[in-house]
Amino acid sequence: MxxxxxxxxxxxxxxxxxxxxxxxxxxxxxxxxxxxxxxQRTDGTVVELTARTSTTRSSGGHTRTSTNWYPTVKFTVDGRSYSFQSSTGSNPPAYERGESVPVAYDPDDPSDARIxxxxxxxxxxxxxxxxxxxxxxxxxxxxxxxxxxxxxxxxxxxQGRQVWAKIEHVGPDLSTQVNNRHPYIIRATWQDEGTGRTYTAVSDPLTYDPGPRLSGQTHVRVLYDPADPDRNLVDLDALPSPS
Missing domain, CATH: 1.20.58 (Methane Monooxygenase Hydroxylase; Chain G, domain 1)
Known part of the structure; x- marks a missing residue:
């Protein structure tokens, strides 16, 4: 668990x-x-497309570079020209140079405008x-x-029932990665005496290899719900702490 x-x-x-x-x-x-x-509304013209490149790094150490294009729009209010660069970019560019676009601007401050x-x-x-x-x-x-x-x-x-389960695996959990490393797990199994069914318990992920600390143990303590043995817990409290 x-x-x-x-x-x-x-x-x-x-x-x-x-x-x-x-x-x-x-x-x-x-x-x-x-x-x-x-x-207020008016029409503007795209006069420039500015490229902005960003680089991101994935958890696996790979870098990815992406480029977005941001339009600069020029428009006129009462004979005076204004321009602004849109805060929204895209790839491929959403607009072309010379394209007409609708512009909304603050009538008290036309420099505050957007597409x-x-x-x-x-x-x-x-x-x-x-x-x-x-x-x-x-x-x-x-x-x-x-x-x-x-x-x-x-x-x-x-209130869980105790059983000493046989250790089947001690090593990295290849299905999971934490900080590009596989955590260690202990997997143990036991057989229910009443039904003959075999159950499996898996420990919490460990940042250290517990193998040397098991000191040759072949079994580990497991606590489980008698009504549903799949609800279980590998008890690691008895294991020595890593130095």
Whole structure:
């Protein structure tokens, strides 16, 4: 059984980040809607496309470079020219040089302007709010799972049935990576005397190799729910702490 504390912490972080992103998306969308409601409209011309390149690094150490193109728009109000660069970029470019675009501007300060199309105005809040809508329920699910796991672990330690299960595997968990490394696990099995069915218990992920610390042990203590032996816990409390 995995440690519920990890799910609780990760779920709490994801949920908090999701709520912040969701709130930010709503706030930006409301501000944009308020601006557009009071703005004046005119037509502008795309006079330049500026490339911005960003580089990100994946957890595997690989770098990825992406380039977005940001249009600069020029327009005229009362015979005076103004220009602004859109805060929204894309790849491929959403506009071409010389293309006419709708412009919304503050009548008291025409230099405060933006492209008046829906996506140009609302793309940022849609993306930010969308991430919030993904992160918030995901974090909630992980948090709830973590709390349930923690309660089950506490119940198993108080009332779980004990069995000494045979150690079948001690080594890296090749199905999982943490910081580009496979954590270590202990996998043990035992046979239910009543049904003859074999059950498997897997320890929490370990940052160290527990093999040398098992001191030649062939069995490890497992606590399980008699009504559902698949709900079990490898008890590592007896193992010496890593130096």
């Amino acid at each position: 995995r440690n519920g504390r990890v799910f609780t912490i990760v779920g709490g972080i994801f949920g908090l980040v999701g709520l912040v992103l969701l709130g930010a998306g709503i706030a930006v969308a409301a501000s944009t809607a308020s601006f557009l409601a009071s703005a 008046a199309s829906f996506w140009a105005a609302y793309l940022v809040p849609v993306i930010v709010g969308g991430l919030g809508l993904v992160f918030t329920p995901l974090g909630t699910v992980l948090f709830v799972k973590g709390r349930r796991t923690a309660r089950l672990r506490a119940w198993l330690r108080r």
